Amino acid sequence: MKVTFWGTRGSLASAGPETVRYGGNTACVQVTGSDGTCIVLDAGTGIRRLGAALSRDLTRVDILLTHLHMDHIQGLGFFDPLFRPGLEVHIWGPPSATQDLRTRLSRYLSPPLFPIRLRDADSDVHFHNAPDVPVSIGGLEVCGAEIVHPGPTVGYRVRDGAATFAYLSDHEPALTGDLDRRDGTRWTSGADIAAGVDLLVHDVQYSPDERAERIGWGHSSSLEAAAFARLVGARRLAAFHHDPGHDDAAVDRIVAETAAAVPEIGVFGAREGETVHL
Amino acid sequence: MTGTDFRLEADMAQEPIELILFRQLSSSLAIPVFLVDANGDLAYLNEAAEQLLGVRLDEIDEMPFAEWTTAFTARNEGGHGTDVDSLPLVRAIRDRRPAHGPLTITGGDGVERRIEITAFPLEGGRGRFIGAVAMFWETAADA
Numbered sequence: 338m339k340v341t342f343w344g345t346r347g348s349l350a351s352a353g354p355e356t357v358r359y360g361g362n363t364a365c366v367q368v369t370g371s372d373g374t375c376i377v378l379d380a381g382t383g384i385r386r387l388g389a390a391l392s393r394d395l396t397r398v399d400i401l402l403t404h405l406h407m408d409h410i411q412g413l414g415f416f417d418p419l420f421r422p423g424l425e426v427h428i429w430g431p432p433s434a435t436q437d438l439r440t441r442l443s444r445y446l447s448p449p450l451f452p453i454r455l456r457d458a459d460s461d462v463h464f465h466n467a468p469d470v471p472v473s474i475g476g477l478e479v480c481g482a483e484i485v486h487p488g489p490t491v492g493y494r495v496r497d498g499a500a501t502f503a504y505l506s507d508h509e510p511a512l513t514g515d516l517d518r519r520d521g522t523r524w525t526s527g528a529d530i531a532a533g534v535d536l537l538v539h540d541v542q543y544s545p546d547e548r549a550e551r552i553g554w555g556h557s558s559s560l561e562a563a564a565f566a567r568l569v570g571a572r573r574l575a576a577f578h579h580d581p582g583h584d585d586a587a588v589d590r591i592v593a594e595t596a597a598a599v600p601e602i603g604v605f606g607a608r609e610g611e612t613v614h615l
Numbered sequence: 616m617t618g619t620d621f622r623l624e625a626d627m628a629q630e631p632i633e634l635i636l637f638r639q640l641s642s643s644l645a646i647p648v649f650l651v652d653a654n655g656d657l658a659y660l661n662e663a664a665e666q667l668l669g670v671r672l673d674e675i676d677e678m679p680f681a682e683w684t685t686a687f688t689a690r691n692e693g694g695h696g697t698d699v700d701s702l703p704l705v706r707a708i709r710d711r712r713p714a715h716g717p718l719t720i721t722g723g724d725g726v727e728r729r730i731e732i733t734a735f736p737l738e739g740g741r742g743r744f745i746g747a748v749a750m751f752w753e754t755a756a757d758a
């Protein structure tokens with residue numbers, strides 16, 4: 338399984354010379370299974386370049402949305418494969434008690450916010466609720482779970498043979514309790530889907546100081562993400578959802594803070610364009 | 616051996632997110648809250664409920680449905696024992712509807728208390744029953 342970062346920024350795209358190393362595009366991560374299965378996690382602005390790079394031979398692509406905040410769906414209308422006749426596009430997202438996924442996405446993908454309607458896509462588009470039990474997508478096994486973030490939000494766990502990967506792009510587990518407790522994870526958001534993964538991609542938006550001012554905004558600090566990774570027993574942690582106000586040097590500092598807190602875990606800052614092999 | 620292996624052996628399964636969030640809310644409320652999971656087993660008691668029921672969560676560890684429904688010798692207004700099915704929280708679990716009623720109970724500390732209970736079911740974001748909540752109001756305490 339291969340994990341490629343196409344967008345690692347949170348909240349708002351932030352292109353510029355000061356973000357060139359970690360990248361300015363918002364959340365989009367591609368997972369390629371050993372059998373060639375392609376799934377895309379989130380449709381932030383990074384999905385535009387991914388769409389241009391996708392093989393024309395592909396017959397199906399699955400887009401798994403964690404939630405419908407703009408930084409996770411803004412690129413959808415610019416995902417060129419959406420307009421490829423014959424391609425099957427499956428869009429998965431968090432369930433809502435009131436409106437289906439297509440209706441909720443159409444609020445953005447329609448005038449006056451967007452010139453083209455979702456129903457005008459030429460590909461064969463299907464909508465699904467994020468699975469809360471493991472399902473097979475090609476050769477990959479995918480499972481979702483609701484996690485703590487404002488509005489219905491899911492995290493995903495992906496398995497390819499023995500390799501496991503979890504993606505919790507926007508997550509504030511500290512809101513529901515102390516992450517340093519050693520008496521288990523019964524009351525920890527996201528604990529089941531992230532348990533023991535080879536790679537955890539997790540929200541590390543803030544330094545501890547910034548975090549103190551933003552309780553309830555749905556994101557984590559370096560130290561909280563580190564504590565969560567330790568609690569669930571992740572082997573590697575990719576710091577993700579970089580704050581749009583942080584330049585590369587600031588992200589470097591936050592990643593270093595995270596790494597220092599959990600020396601036993603391989604911590605790195607997710608960089609646009611980087612591929613990790615699991 | 617890694618921390619991961621240990622964690623997976625030693626741990627209980629994670630509760631659904633809605634229950635985790637409700638527990639967090641309860642922990643900061645002054646109103647006594649008694650939270651059960653989808654099986655009807657006690658999942659959490661806040662401090663105010665610990666005080667009212669005269670029990671400590673740390674000490675009881677777990678309290679299945681069959682145990683809490685009889686633990687506090689609930690009696691109705693006439694002073695007669697009530698059957699389990701008429702307890703508001705049991706009705707919330709069984710009928711999946713809110714329920715309210717007065718009761719006299721004897722806490723784990725032996726103190727008798729008159730309370731009113733409001734109970735309601737919790738339906739998760741996927742429309743699934745994930746547990747139920749009882750909130751208690753003490754109406755008078757008999758010495």
Ligand SMILES: [Zn+2]
Pocket residue numbers: 347348364406408409506507578
């Ligand atoms: Zn986000």
Ligand SMILES: [Zn+2]
Pocket residue numbers: 404406486507555
């Ligand atoms: Zn968000």
